[in-house]
Amino acid sequence: MTMFERIEFISKKRGMSLREVNEKAKLGTNAIYRWKKQTPSVDKIKAVANVLGVSVDYLLGKSESQTTSDNKDLDVEEAIDSMRSYQGKEISESQREVLRGIIKGYLDNQGK
Known part of the structure; x- marks a missing residue:
């Protein structure tokens, strides 16, 4: 599963659209959609992880656990x-x- 697919999956699970996640993470218009082809900076990934309540490692595919330390x-x-x-x-x-x-x-x- 790609990072974009993980973000899409967990967003749906949380009842949020990608647009809502994008806005709450304070990213540029349609930034998350561009991640299908571009690699975002770590601070942008971290912002999305915080909005979704998951770890950066989960979004990057380094962990299957969706939970954060808290x-x-x-x-x-x-x-x-x-x-x-x-x-x-x-x-x-x-x-x-x-x-x-x-x-x-x-x-x-x-x-x-």
């Missing part, structure tokens, strides 16, 4: 991603931020 943050993102709507309405980014804080606070208190 599994709790990934678990929180997966929980939020699994909840795409509430009462028939899509969850906004601001609502996602609130949910992220609630879930992290809950998980932090469970460990005490």
Whole structure:
């Protein structure tokens, strides 16, 4: 699987389009699509990995593990991603931020 295919796969898994990933990583227009033929810089790969919650090694094909060193943050993102709507309405980014804080606070208190 190429880096582009890995990005496409994990983006779909996270419920994001490549355009959304591109914007959140603060890359130029359609930058990720150009990676089919061009090799991006490490800082751009790192930005995409951070947006997707995966390791750079996973994107580069050096690891099959999708998780980052901070599994709790990934678990929180997966929980939020699994909840795409509430009462028939899509969850906004601001609502996602609130949910992220609630879930992290809950998980932090469970460990005490």
